[in-house]
Amino acid sequence: MQPGGRVLAVVVLVGALLASASGASAAPRVSDDRWALVIGAGKQAGKSKGAVGARGDAEAVNQALLNAGFARGHIRLLIDSAATASAIRQGLDWLRANSNDRTFSTFHYSGHVLQRGGDRDKDGEAVDEYLMPYDSRNLISDRELSERLRGVRGWLWADIAGCEAAGFDEGGLSSPRRLVTASSQESEKSFERPDWQMSVFTGLLVDQGMNKRQADPNGDATVSIQAAFRYAAKLAPEMTARQKLGPQHPYMAGGDGPEWHLRPPPPPAPRQAESPSGKLCVVLCLR
Numbered sequence: 662m663q664p665g666g667r668v669l670a671v672v673v674l675v676g677a678l679l680a681s682a683s684g685a686s687a688a689p690r691v692s693d694d695r696w697a698l699v700i701g702a703g704k705q706a707g708k709s710k711g712a713v714g715a716r717g718d719a720e721a722v723n724q725a726l727l728n729a730g731f732a733r734g735h736i737r738l739l740i741d742s743a744a745t746a747s748a749i750r751q752g753l754d755w756l757r758a759n760s761n762d763r764t765f766s767t768f769h770y771s772g773h774v775l776q777r778g779g780d781r782d783k784d785g786e787a788v789d790e791y792l793m794p795y796d797s798r799n800l801i802s803d804r805e806l807s808e809r810l811r812g813v814r815g816w817l818w819a820d821i822a823g824c825e826a827a828g829f830d831e832g833g834l835s836s837p838r839r840l841v842t843a844s845s846q847e848s849e850k851s852f853e854r855p856d857w858q859m860s861v862f863t864g865l866l867v868d869q870g871m872n873k874r875q876a877d878p879n880g881d882a883t884v885s886i887q888a889a890f891r892y893a894a895k896l897a898p899e900m901t902a903r904q905k906l907g908p909q910h911p912y913m914a915g916g917d918g919p920e921w922h923l924r925p926p927p928p929p930a931p932r933q934a935e936s937p938s939g940k941l942c943v944v945l946c947l948r
Contacts, residue, residue, distance in 0.1 A: 688919035689765040689816035695923075696759045697726050697736045698752040702744040702772030705797040711773075716740050717858035718771035718822055721868040726767065728872065729923035735759075744772070746799035749792070753809040764815035767923075771863055774823035775800060790828035790847070807832040810839070818842070818886060818921065822860045824850045827912035840916030842866070842890050844897075845909035852901050852909060861900055862911055865893035871923070885920035887913070 701719025704711040719740050726736055737752050739745075756766050773793040780786055784804040791800035806829055810819055817839045821829050826843035835841040844851040844862035857864045870876035870889030877884050894911045901908040 689921055693730075693732065694761070694763055694815075695726075695729075695731050695735060695765045695767075696756055697722075697731060697767035697769070698749075698756045699723050699726070699736060699738050699767070700744050700749060700752070700770045700772065701738075701740040702749075702770065702792065702794050704741045704795060705773070705793060706742075706795055708797070711741075712771070712823075712853065712860075713855050714822075714853040714858060714860040714863070715771045718860050718863035718867070719769070721859060721863060721872060722767075722769045722771075722820075725867050725871045725923060731923075742795050744795050746794040746796055746801060749794055749801060750809070753806075757809070757812045757814075760814040760817075762815055766813050766815060766817045767820070768810060768813075768817065769820045769822075771822040771860060773797075774821075774825055774828075776825050776828070784831065786831070788828075790825050792823075803829045803831050807834045810834060816840075816921075818916075820863075820866075822851060822863045826851060830912070830914055835915030837915065837917040840886060840921055841912075841914050842886070843912040846912055849909050850904070850906045852904060854900075861897050861909065862893055865896050865900075866890060866911075883922060883924065885922050887916070887920050 699719050699722050701715040703713065703715030719738060723736060723738055727733070737755060739748050739752060753768075756768065760766055770792055775791045775793055776788060777791065778788050781789060781802070784802075786803075790803045792806060793800060810817060811832065811834060815838070819834065819839065820842045822844040824845065825847050826845050828847035829843065830841045844860060851860060851862060853860045854864055857868070859868060866889050870892040871884050874882070874884055876889040876892035878888055890911065890913050894913070898908040898910050
């Protein structure tokens, strides 16, 4: 150890304790106090062509939440014609009203995203992103979504699958207690897999990574949100590399500290005593 190493260790320890006390590095508490708003806005009124993967995305997320033990009554699922702007806003209000300092909330949106210039929502950005609900003339801006989600207390995982999805992380949305994942960077398109009936991102992140446990790095039968994201972030650019509009690169921010889980990790297996030679001791002998 170099001179002064002991002092440095004390400083690091004090810093870690202060961070823990402030909650900056705390992982969400996994309990029954979990709530979710899941949206699959694949269709718009009066339009025959929609996002073919939005319904499949929403259903995959819903299944992941149920697999993790979310109560059915704590999940609000809005798909296709049910995903109106009014229903989405009411769902966001419902998510906020049921939140407290101990809750873990999930927001998922899959569907079309509209990008417009001119700072129409007065947030100071030259270009803004908008969620496209079933009644697509009634858009929800990135500013409005961020403000509503920032009103949700406790821990929040906000996940968006749509073009330019990272643009919704604005106004301080991502934070130590708010984890934001998005299917593509703000300058990129996002793509679907018609054969999956899902988007590329959610198909990888949730269906394969979580539900089918392809993102289980150590075989302990539990997948963190970050582990599933890393799995999707590696494969999505490869899968979309030949697209004319360029590949998509998933985005993640916030949620600082330990890995986040939808369900609690299993307890560690009990240790078995080993002999000095490394072999298990199976018989106790008295001599």
